[in-house]
Amino acid sequence: TGGPFYRVELGRRDGRISTKASVQRQLPGPNFKLDQLNSMFARHGLSQTDMIALSGAHTIGFAHCGRFSKRIFNFSPRNPIDPTLNFRYALQLRQMCPRNVDPRIAINMDPTTPRTFDNAYYKNLQQGMGLFTSDQVLFSDPRSRGTVNLFASSNAAFHNAFVAAITKLGRVGVLTGKQGEIRRDCTRPN
Secondary structure, eight states: OOOOOOOOOOOOOBOSOOOHHHHHTTSOOTTOOHHHHHHHHHTTTOOHHHHHHHHGGGGSOEEEGGGTHHHHHOSOSSOSSOTTSOHHHHHHHHHHSOTTOOTTOEEESSSSSTTSOSTHHHHHHHTTOOSSHHHHHHHHSHHHHHHHHHHHHOHHHHHHHHHHHHHHHHTTTOOOTTSSBOOSSTTSOO
């Protein structure tokens, strides 16, 4: 997909049990504000810059309409559309995700280069085209806007920051000693 190449640290010990519920409490919600994002990532030793770089993974992938429909139909009594959202983009989203749409319908998170791991995600944020509130707040909030602008101006700066952040993320919660196991197949316990 065009993302950076980097050395992945091997031999991580994983737990023998994984549950959906335990993971959901560790992932940011689509409506998170900057303080919530920073707090969640800081609990794992990750900085705001790390969080913004990791959010750039939204340059690929898709999201189901229900995860952002409030932003385009029912944001507030005064504004049915989130005012931080590009109005033309919001209208396009409404066409792709009408009210009562089949919940299986999903759209690309990056409307410009959805199959390329690049800094277009940050350029989209500058244009008000962040799909989730938790995306757009990275540009809307002046405390994080500078980093978004840096990554939007330099694909290399984004890639370098992403590699540093994903490496740090891979070190979070590593088990030691006899805890867990090193899996032969990462999709299931040995």
